[in-house]
C-alpha cells in the first residue's frame with residue numbers, strides 16, 4: 069500500500085477509485101437495507117401489536133359475552149368462557165376442561181343438539197336457535213337456546229357451542245301459560261284447557277275404541293254460603309271442593325273449574341257400563357262429608373250431569389253442553405243427585421229456547437194481556453181488590469197461561485222486562501178506568517223474586533205512578549217468601565222504601581216456600597195470601613185445615629190480613645169465614661176476567677153473599693149426613709127419615725161429604741164403607757179431626773166378624789166411630805141409634821156453648 073502523498077499511477081488510482089465507489093455503493097445499499105429492515109421490523113411490531121390487541125379484544129369479548137361458549141375437540145372440552153362456567157355451575161374452568169362435552173347434554177336432547185350444529189358460522193347465523201336443555205354439574209336442567217358450528221381451533225377440527233340461558237324467560241312463559249289455562253283460585257285447569265284436553269281425549273278414545281265421560285257439577289245453594297258467610301268463606305269452600313274432587317278421581321282424569329261454583333270432570337276411559345254413575349255417586353258422597361267453614365260444620369251437596377263419548381257425540385263443546393243440560397235436570401229433580409244426558413232433555417231445552425225467543429218477540433209485538441181476578445172481603449162481600457194475571461196472546465200458540473212461560477221468563481231473566489210491562493199496563497189500565505169513571509179498586513201485581521232483586525223497583529214504581537198520576541194506594545205488590553233467601557236485608561230495606569211510597573204488599577203462596585218467620589216479622593207487608601193448595605185441601609185434609617187456620621192466626625197475630633186464594637166452593641168459603649179469614653179470591657166468586665168483563669163487574673157492584681161469621685151457633689136441627697155410594701141405601705134412608713124431625717143430607721162419595729160438612733152444620737154423620745174397603749173407618753178418623761162435634765155412626769154388617777172386625781174395634785176404641793148400625797134395614801134399630809147419637813151431639817154442643 070502506497071503513502072497518500074506518493075505519486076499515484078493512473079492504474080492504481082483508477083483501481084482505488086473503483087474500490088471506493090464500490091464500497092460507497094455497498095455502504096449505501098447496506099444503509100438502505102438496514103432502513104428497509106428497520107421499516108419491516110417496525111411494521112412487524114405494529115402488526116404484532118395489532119394482533120395482540122385484536123386477540124385481547126376478542127378474548128375479552130368472549131369472556132364478557134353473556135352467552136355460554138365452549139369448544140370441544142375430539143369430544144373433550146378444550147375451552148369455555150366464564151358464562152359457560154356459570155351456566156354449568158362449575159367452580160372453575162378447570163372442573164370442565166378435558167371433560168366430555170356430551171355429558172352436559174341430556175340424552176333426549178342429543179338429536180336437537182346435532183340438528184343445531186352447523187358446518188360453519190355463516191350457516192349457523194341463518195338458522196333459528198334450537199330450544200333444548202343442558203345439564204349443570206349439580207344435575208339441574210337449564211333451558212337454553214343453542215347453536216353450534218365447526219371451527220379450526222388450536223390446529224384441530226373442533227366444535228364451538230353457544231348457549232343462551234332462557235330458564236327465567238321459560239318460567240315466565242310457563243307462568244303466563246298457566247294463568248291462561250288455569251283457575252287462579254283453585255289451581256285447577258280452566259274451561260279452555262279442559263276443552264283442549266277433552267278434544268285430545270276424544271281423538272285418543274276414537275283410535276283406541278274407548279269411552280269417556282264428562283261430569284258437570286254445580287254446587288247446591290252455594291250462593292247462600294257466599295251471601296251468609298261472605299266471599300272469603302265461599303272461596304275457601306271452592307278450594308275444599310276442588311281438592312275433594314281431585315281426590316275422588318284418578319290422577320289422569322281431569323278436574324277443572326269453569327267459574328263460580330261450576331266444576332267439570334273428564335273421566336278418561338271409565339271401565340264398564342256403570343262406572344261413570346258410580347264415580348258420580350262417589351263424588352256425591354265425598355262432597356257430602358261435613359266441611360269446617362268459619363268455625364262451623366257445613367254439609368255441601370252438588371247436582372251433577374253426565375254425558376258420554378261416544379253415546380252422546382264426539383265434539384268436546386257438545387259433550388260439555390250436554391253434561392250441563394243433564395246437571396240442570398238434576399237440579400230440577402231436587403238437587404244432590406246426578407242425571408245422564410238424554411235426547412229428550414235436548415228436545416226440552418230446544419223447546420225452552422224457542423219459548424224464550426217467543427217471549428222476546430211477544431214483548432216487541434205487544435202480545436201480552438192482563439186478566440183480572442176479584443178479591444172479595446168476607447165481612448162485607450164487596451170486591452176490594454183485583455189481581456192482575458198475565459196471559460200471552462200468541463198468534464201461533466193461542467192464549468198461553470203464565471205457568472207455561474213465567475218460570476222460563478224467570479230463569480232467562482226476561483221476567484225483568486215482562487214484570488215492568490205488567491206494572492206499566494196495570495197502571496195504564498187503572499188510569500183509563502179512572503178517566504172512564506169506573507169504580508176502581510186496588511190492583512195487585514205479581515213480582516217475581518228475581519225481578520225484585522234485579523230491578524230498580526223503587527225508581528220504576530215512582531216513575532210509573534207519576535206517568536199515570538196514580539195514588540200509590542191503588543197498587544199492591546204480591547211478593548214471594550223466597551225473597552228472604554236472596555239478600556234478605558236488601559229486600560227488607562227495599563220493601564220499607566216501597567212501603568214509604570204508599571203501596572201495599574202481600575206475601576203470595578204463603579207456606580209453600582221458604583217460610584222464614586224471623587224474616588216474615590220484619591217484612592213490612594199488609595197481607596198473607598194462603599196458597600191455593602191448602603185452600604183446596606182444607607175441607608177434607610186435617611193437615612191442610614191446620615195450615616190454613618194457623619196462617620190466618622199468624623197473620624192476625626202479626627197485625628196482617630189473611631186472604632185465601634183458589635176458593636172454589638161454598639164449603640171452602642164458609643170454612644174460611646168461620647176461621648176468620650179476611651178475604652177470598654177464587655173461581656167460587658169469579659174466574660180471572662179480561663178487561664171488559666172486570667169493568668162490567670166493577671160497574672155492576674157485584675157482591676159475594678157472605679155467611680154470618682162469628683156468631684154461628686150449632687144448628688140443633690138434627691141434620692144427618694148419609695154418605696153411601698149405594699143408591700138403594702140412600703133411597704131407604706130418605707124414606708125412613710122422611711116422616712121424622714131429622715133433615716137428611718146425602719153424599720154418594722166421601723169427597724162430596726167434605727164439601728157438605730164444610731158448608732152445613734151436621735149433627736150425625738152416617739156412613740157405610742165405601743167400595744175402597746177400610747176407607748169408611750179412615751173417613752171417620754178424618755171427620756173426627758176436621759169436625760170433632762159431628763157424631764160418627766158406621767153402617768156395617770161386618771161388626772160381629774170378618775176381616776175388618778178388628779179394624780172396626782180399633783176405630784171404636786180410638787173414638788173415630790161413636791156407634792155402628794149392624795142392621796141398616798132394621799128401621800127401629802136405626803132410629804134408636806140416631807136418637808142416641810143426637811143426644812150425644814147435643815150434650816157436646818151444650819157443653820161447648
Ligand SMILES: Nc1nc2c(ncn2[C@@H]2O[C@H](COP(=O)(O)O[C@H]3[C@@H](O)[C@H](n4cnc5c(=O)[nH]c(N)nc54)O[C@@H]3COP(=O)(O)O)[C@@H](O)[C@H]2O)c(=O)[nH]1
Pocket residue numbers: 441455456457458469470471474487490513514515516546576577600633634635636653654655656660
Ligand atoms: N211474576 C209473575 N207471575 C205471574 C203473573 N201473572 C200470573 N203469574 C203467576 O203465574 C201463576 C199462574 O197464574 P194463573 O194461571 O193466572 O193462575 C192464577 C189464577 O188463575 C189461579 N186461580 C185463581 N183462582 C183459582 C181457583 O179458584 N182455582 C184454581 N185452580 N186456580 C185459581 O191461581 C193463580 C193465581 O195465583 P197467585 O198469583 O198465586 O195468586 C201464578 O203463580 C201467578 O202468580 C205476573 O204478571 N208476574
